[in-house]
Amino acid sequence: MANKDEVSRRQFLNYTLTGVGxxxxxxxxxxMVRFAIDPIMKQGAGQDMVAVxxxxxxxxxxxxxxxxxxxxxxxxxxxxxxxxxxxxDKNGDIVALSPIxxxxxxxxxxxxxxxxxxxxxxxxxxxxxxxxGTNVKGTPPLAPxxxxxxxxxxxxxxxxxxEPQ
Amino acid sequence: xxxxxxxxxxxxxxxxxxxxxxxxHEVPEHVNPAHHFSAFVYCFGGLTFFITVIQILSGMFLTMxxxxxxxxxxxxxxYLQNEVAFxxxxxxxxxxxxxxxxxxxxxxxxRVFFQGAYKKPRELNWVVGVxxxxxxxxxGFTGYxxxxxxxxxxxxxxxxxxxxxxxxxxxxxxxxxxxxxxIIGAQTLTRFFAIxxxxxxxxxxxxxxxxxxxxxxxxISGPL
Ligand code: HEM
Ligand code: FES
Numbered sequence: 001m002a003n004k005d006e007v008s009r010r011q012f013l014n015y016t017l018t019g020v021g022x023x024x025x026x027x028x029x030x031x032m033v034r035f036a037i038d039p040i041m042k043q044g045a046g047q048d049m050v051a052v053x054x055x056x057x058x059x060x061x062x063x064x065x066x067x068x069x070x071x072x073x074x075x076x077x078x079x080x081x082x083x084x085x086x087x088x089d090k091n092g093d094i095v096a097l098s099p100i101x102x103x104x105x106x107x108x109x110x111x112x113x114x115x116x117x118x119x120x121x122x123x124x125x126x127x128x129x130x131x132x133g134t135n136v137k138g139t140p141p142l143a144p145x146x147x148x149x150x151x152x153x154x155x156x157x158x159x160x161x162x163e164p165q
Numbered sequence: 166x167x168x169x170x171x172x173x174x175x176x177x178x179x180x181x182x183x184x185x186x187x188x189x190h191e192v193p194e195h196v197n198p199a200h201h202f203s204a205f206v207y208c209f210g211g212l213t214f215f216i217t218v219i220q221i222l223s224g225m226f227l228t229m230x231x232x233x234x235x236x237x238x239x240x241x242x243x244y245l246q247n248e249v250a251f252x253x254x255x256x257x258x259x260x261x262x263x264x265x266x267x268x269x270x271x272x273x274x275x276r277v278f279f280q281g282a283y284k285k286p287r288e289l290n291w292v293v294g295v296x297x298x299x300x301x302x303x304x305g306f307t308g309y310x311x312x313x314x315x316x317x318x319x320x321x322x323x324x325x326x327x328x329x330x331x332x333x334x335x336x337x338x339x340x341x342x343x344x345x346x347x348i349i350g351a352q353t354l355t356r357f358f359a360i361x362x363x364x365x366x367x368x369x370x371x372x373x374x375x376x377x378x379x380x381x382x383x384x385i386s387g388p389l
Pocket of ligand 2: 102104106
């Protein structure tokens with residue numbers, strides 16, 4: 001009577017109960033998982049461009065300038081200070097580098113390593129970068145320093161979000 | 166009186182076989198330090214559990230005063246430590262216990278390793294043990310941020326940078342842990358708090374349950 005290809009009552013109940021159970025579990029978990037991973041799904045609004053320094057003050061030697069940006073951390077808004085190493089390269093183009101080391105996030109300084117006065121130097125683990133921000137092979141950082149989005153308006157340099165080179 | 170209460174419950178629910186099954190077993194001679202002093206190495210697993218119980222209890226009590234909010238977290242820890250009676254003790258238990266539990270777990274792991282107690286049929290329990298190890302390190306990492314002082318903030322910055330160096334999924338992992346792709350702030354603290362106080366302890370209890378059930382089923386290995 002019971003054909004081999006036929007689904008038995010037991011099998012049928014097993015399948016339907018598993019299916020219904022699966023839907024119930026998914027319906028329960030989906031909102032929570034989407035809730036938890038929101039930070040990686042949300043596109044950052046990006047940072048407004050802020051005036052940092054008059055163009056005339058920028059030299060060929062990197063200088064450190066600080067500027068204040070409005071930061072929105074979820075429900076918490078605050079003004080934070082950021083810094084940039086700014087200089088003009090050989091062609092006279094302005095370069096603005098982030099001072100945050102690409103190894104583990106310490107703050108790099110220009111020319112503070114006596115044996116490499118024309119490089120950026122990170123005191124934490126001796127990371128070094130050439131003037132254009134390129135990481136020196138054989139030191140800990142694995143990527144060049146981030147560059148700020150920039151714009152010159154009315155003789156002033158405006159900086160935005162720092163982005164990987 | 167107590168005996169009568171016990172009998173009253175036992176008569177209705179037959180609880181004696183339950184606790185007998187869990188607790189009523191002889192300690193084998195080779196794991197009993199009273200027989201061979203060197204058997205003290207078998208205590209490290211139990212000591213790890215003991216300190217874990219202290220961590221869970223002291224942590225539960227700390228949350229009566231602690232708030233995971235960047236404006237008030239530091240002040241709340243300062244207050245519970247300095248103004249609340251026995252605050253130094255309760256925070257001290259949690260603070261020192263956090264390190265001690267790792268030490269005990271490590272010694273326990275060394276014993277299992279050098280005695281070869283992970284071999285068949287106990288491979289699965291080694292795997293569960295390694296998962297427990299990971300959860301413990303996670304508890305230490307997420308707990309460290311909670312006082313929200315300079316040391317906590319910068320240790321977490323470095324820790325998250327390390328997470329970010331994982332190939333391909335690193336940046337997403339960091340954002341998922343920190344609650345923001347760039348900022349380590351208000352959302353990081355609430356996330357770490359949730360992970361420290363609910364998610365990881367939950368996982369830890371489940372894993373420890375599996376660990377102990379397997380031990381009861383398989384018995385302790387040895388003697389060598
Ligand atoms: C085995 C498990 C645990 C470990 C290894 C651990 C580790 C830590 C560490 C290292 C800190 C920082 C302590 C300090 O800076 O003095 C901390 C803080 C804290 N933990 Fe845990 N923890 C554990 C379990 C728990 C549990 C189960 C809870 C709550 C239910 C909890 C609640 C807290 C709270 C509220 C703080 C902030 C207060 C403070 O910093 O003193 N912990 N934990
Ligand atoms: S953080 Fe800069 S070298 Fe390590």
